[in-house]
Amino acid sequence: MAAALLLSSCSGAGEVEDDGPADLDVSTGVTDDSVVIGTHMPLTGPAAPGYSQIPAGAGAVFDYINENGGIHGREIDYRVEDDVYQPDNTVEVTQDLVHDDEIFAMLGGLGTPTHSKVIDFLNEEGVPDLFVSSGALMWNQPEEYPLTYGYQVDYTREAKIQGEYIAENFPDADVGLLHQSDDVGEDSQAGLEQYIGDQITEVQSYDSGQESISAQIEALADAETDVVVCSCVPTYSAMMFLESAGIGFEPEFMVSSIGADTVTLSGLLEQFSEESGSDAPADSLLDGMIATGYLPQAAQQDDPWIEFYSGVYDEYVDPEVPFSNTTVYGMVQATKFAMVLEAAGEDLTRQALIDALDEDNYSGPGLVPFSTAPDNHAGYTGAYISEYSEGGDVEVLQEVRVTDNGDGEIEEFDLERPGPDEVTPFSDLG
Amino acid sequence: MASSQKSPATAAEPKAEEATRGTPKPRGLVARWNALPMLLRHILAACAAMGAVIVLTSVTGQGENTRIASVGFYMLAIAGLGILIGFSGQVSLGHGAFMFIGAYSTALFVLHVPMMPLWLNLILATAISCLAGLIIGVVCARLHGPYLAGATLALAVALPALANRFSEFLGGPNGLDFLMRGTPPALSDAIPNTSWQAWVVWLTVLIVLVFLANLSHGRLGRQMRAVRDDESAAALSGIRVARVKVTAFVISAGCGGLAGALQAYMLKTATPSTFTVALSLSLLAVLVLGGLGSLWGALWGAIAMVYVEEWGDELAHTLDLGTNVANNLPHVLYGVLLIALVLAWPSGVQGFLRQLGNALRPREHSGYGTPSVPPTHEGK
Numbered sequence: 136m137a138a139a140l141l142l143s144s145c146s147g148a149g150e151v152e153d154d155g156p157a158d159l160d161v162s163t164g165v166t167d168d169s170v171v172i173g174t175h176m177p178l179t180g181p182a183a184p185g186y187s188q189i190p191a192g193a194g195a196v197f198d199y200i201n202e203n204g205g206i207h208g209r210e211i212d213y214r215v216e217d218d219v220y221q222p223d224n225t226v227e228v229t230q231d232l233v234h235d236d237e238i239f240a241m242l243g244g245l246g247t248p249t250h251s252k253v254i255d256f257l258n259e260e261g262v263p264d265l266f267v268s269s270g271a272l273m274w275n276q277p278e279e280y281p282l283t284y285g286y287q288v289d290y291t292r293e294a295k296i297q298g299e300y301i302a303e304n305f306p307d308a309d310v311g312l313l314h315q316s317d318d319v320g321e322d323s324q325a326g327l328e329q330y331i332g333d334q335i336t337e338v339q340s341y342d343s344g345q346e347s348i349s350a351q352i353e354a355l356a357d358a359e360t361d362v363v364v365c366s367c368v369p370t371y372s373a374m375m376f377l378e379s380a381g382i383g384f385e386p387e388f389m390v391s392s393i394g395a396d397t398v399t400l401s402g403l404l405e406q407f408s409e410e411s412g413s414d415a416p417a418d419s420l421l422d423g424m425i426a427t428g429y430l431p432q433a434a435q436q437d438d439p440w441i442e443f444y445s446g447v448y449d450e451y452v453d454p455e456v457p458f459s460n461t462t463v464y465g466m467v468q469a470t471k472f473a474m475v476l477e478a479a480g481e482d483l484t485r486q487a488l489i490d491a492l493d494e495d496n497y498s499g500p501g502l503v504p505f506s507t508a509p510d511n512h513a514g515y516t517g518a519y520i521s522e523y524s525e526g527g528d529v530e531v532l533q534e535v536r537v538t539d540n541g542d543g544e545i546e547e548f549d550l551e552r553p554g555p556d557e558v559t560p561f562s563d564l565g
Numbered sequence: 566m567a568s569s570q571k572s573p574a575t576a577a578e579p580k581a582e583e584a585t586r587g588t589p590k591p592r593g594l595v596a597r598w599n600a601l602p603m604l605l606r607h608i609l610a611a612c613a614a615m616g617a618v619i620v621l622t623s624v625t626g627q628g629e630n631t632r633i634a635s636v637g638f639y640m641l642a643i644a645g646l647g648i649l650i651g652f653s654g655q656v657s658l659g660h661g662a663f664m665f666i667g668a669y670s671t672a673l674f675v676l677h678v679p680m681m682p683l684w685l686n687l688i689l690a691t692a693i694s695c696l697a698g699l700i701i702g703v704v705c706a707r708l709h710g711p712y713l714a715g716a717t718l719a720l721a722v723a724l725p726a727l728a729n730r731f732s733e734f735l736g737g738p739n740g741l742d743f744l745m746r747g748t749p750p751a752l753s754d755a756i757p758n759t760s761w762q763a764w765v766v767w768l769t770v771l772i773v774l775v776f777l778a779n780l781s782h783g784r785l786g787r788q789m790r791a792v793r794d795d796e797s798a799a800a801l802s803g804i805r806v807a808r809v810k811v812t813a814f815v816i817s818a819g820c821g822g823l824a825g826a827l828q829a830y831m832l833k834t835a836t837p838s839t840f841t842v843a844l845s846l847s848l849l850a851v852l853v854l855g856g857l858g859s860l861w862g863a864l865w866g867a868i869a870m871v872y873v874e875e876w877g878d879e880l881a882h883t884l885d886l887g888t889n890v891a892n893n894l895p896h897v898l899y900g901v902l903l904i905a906l907v908l909a910w911p912s913g914v915q916g917f918l919r920q921l922g923n924a925l926r927p928r929e930h931s932g933y934g935t936p937s938v939p940p941t942h943e944g945k
Contacts, residue, residue: 179893222740222836223828227631234627234759248739252834255744316729317738342729343738344838 157261164239173232182220192465195451285514294326311360373403395426398459439554640867645820651858653813654793659721661845667825694822702814725837740836856915
């Protein structure tokens with residue numbers, strides 16, 4: 136046996152064997168009355184703040200569906216594994232979900248460094264990999280990853296829309312960038328440079344896990360930037376607001392959707408202020424924040440979907456978890472999945488799920504168009520721009536615009552958006 | 566672990582040698598086993614362990630196979646650390662750094678030289694780690710106790726940051742992704758990928774363990790123990806202390822690097838966040854838990870490393886606890902286990918098993934019952 140092992144290991148270690156596409160005409164994880172799906176999320180560790188609200192939101196929508204009879208009579212068994220945002224854990228928990236839990240599909244695996252480590256595995260094993268919780272460009276590669284579908288607007292598209300807005304509204308401003316030193320930063324900068332390449336005077340980045348960004352904020356202040364575009368996760372946008380207030384630096388802050396959840400931000404700001412002994416009212420720091428988004432915000436109570444989600448939240452979510460944009464993010468993810476599952480029909484196979492994805496765009500909760508076409512797995516394809524005011528008011532500054540992740544034009548878009556009572560399965564439930 | 570029961574001599578104790586000398590005519594199975602040359606005994610035991618791994622992986626599920634393989638590469642890293650701390654008396658808080666070096670070497674070779682065979686890749690990754698160990702060892706041989714611990718801790722903090730500094734080459738915070746060949750095509754229908762990977766990992770680990778077991782019972786092992794117990798006395802009796810200490814460092818670094826390489830092979834990824842200071846400290850903690858000064862301790866440590874958290878998760882799940890409690894339960898369990906074990910048996914699980922063995926052994930053998938290595942020692 137040892138000899139056989141050694142002999143066979145003589146060919147290249149990096150060689151990729153080509154098995155051909157996995158068999159999708161299977162119903163792994165599906166029974167007459169249930170369907171098992173899984174996800175990986177950071178529930179603990181430094182990346183966890185805020186993100187643990189995503190599975191809480193998604194789980195609540197599934198609870199609501201299950202209590203109202205499920206989809207085609209099947210209850211959704213949603214299994215959330217904690218990967219601590221560490222790729223080696225992600226690999227392990229994903230293997231467990233696929234091999235031991237035998238999930239039918241993966242829904243909303245979170246993070247670029249994490250999910251990029253299991254995308255090959257999921258596609259090889261023939262597990263549909265829906266609505267990845269990350270704006271990296273790599274999810275939208277239907278040729279290479281036929282089973283992977285994006286969800287949130289990618290970082291480049293979002294940055295293009297931010298760039299165009301700055302060029303139109305602050306044409307003479309010096310712009311500073313603050314971003315995370317991975318694909319979030321790179322992809323965002325690529326988008327911004329298309330519109331405000333000559334306005335960017337200062338670029339600062341932080342490493343995820345870093346304890347303080349005061350040096351970066353000092354540099355942005357020293358460069359006397361008028362607009363700071365922050366492509367950061369909530370922890371670091373919160374730090375940015377606090378540090379800037381601390382040194383009296385008051386530019387326009389423009390924050391990407393990933394770091395602009397005001398409920399999470401206020402929570403973090405309160406916590407940071409408490410730790411540092413300052414008594415600055417958290418909410419006032421956020422006054423005037425310009426944010427990009429593609430989903431309705433938790434504060435927009437007159438939106439039909441937010442109204443529906445509030446009801447679900449009241450009934451199924453632990454009150455310890457706030458009703459935030461992040462909770463809504465998970466709820467929309469679950470809603471989209473339920474719609475696809477409904478459309479896949481009674482005879483549920485993985486192929487049926489993929490076919491259903493390719494047939495429709497599943498308009499619903501989102502405010503921008505969603506793409507699940509056979510040759511475009513992008514997810515949300517545009518963004519609107521809003522301004523937050525102290526006290527919770529959200530004013531839309533610029534309606535939805537859509538674009539691509541290359542150098543294509545940015546266009547206005549009028550979206551036909553059905554409410555919950557017009558969308559199956561929700562119109563048939565409750 | 567079934568492998569543990571089927572390989573009683575992977576870490577044969579010196580008493581075996583004495584037994585051979587004392588009783589020239591072997592009587593009974595145990596004595597006949599002891600009469601075999603040490604190397605042969607270790608190889609036979611390793612073959613038995615390999616057989617056990619193959620049997621075990623063919624009856625368990627795919628998820629379990631991955632964990633069995635993880636026990637393998639962690640055992641290697643812990644055994645390497647055991648050689649350094651248990652045998653030569655140098656404390657390292659940065660062993661994870663060598664796993665980092667091994668994993669990234671493997672990743673870079675696969676990405677840039679994809680046709681290079683796996684065995685060569687593993688050997689090169691080990692060689693690079695040994696080289697790093699040599700450089701660091703030469704520096705650290707001048708340091709003692711807390712100073713050495715501080716230097717190695719710095720290593721564990723600094724190295725993963727390199728991945729961010731040279732993000733073009735090392736992939737930044739997202740790390741490196743690559744594909745590696747699994748089961749050979751001819752066997753791919755019969756053998757699941759994860760079983761195959763577990764076999765490759767354990768085969769490599771066992772080969773190195775045979776080497777370590779031989780080494781620790783040979784001349785170098787004795788020299789290391791002499792250096793550990795009293796450097797001046799060792800120097801007076803002609804041992805070149807610095808050279809022995811550096812050698813221990815190199816061996817330990819090589820084991821860590823190979824473990825990292827095997828981990829990269831299993832996970833098909835190398836990311837900085839895998840090799841945090843927490844990893845280095847966990848390796849040290851489970852080494853103490855398993856038992857210093859014996860390769861068996863490394864096995865118990867590795868099992869604890871992989872399974873205690875798993876059991877904690879399952880327990881939390883069964884008890885249906887709140888998120889905050891459930892998230893922390895595995896760590897608490899770990900801590901309680903470590904404290905309880907060290908209180909009861911300062912020499913770890915292996916110390917306990919040895920005590921148990923001595924208590925059960927017939928009287929005539931009790932003379933050989935002295936542990937091969939004192940359970941604890943004072944670093945100088």
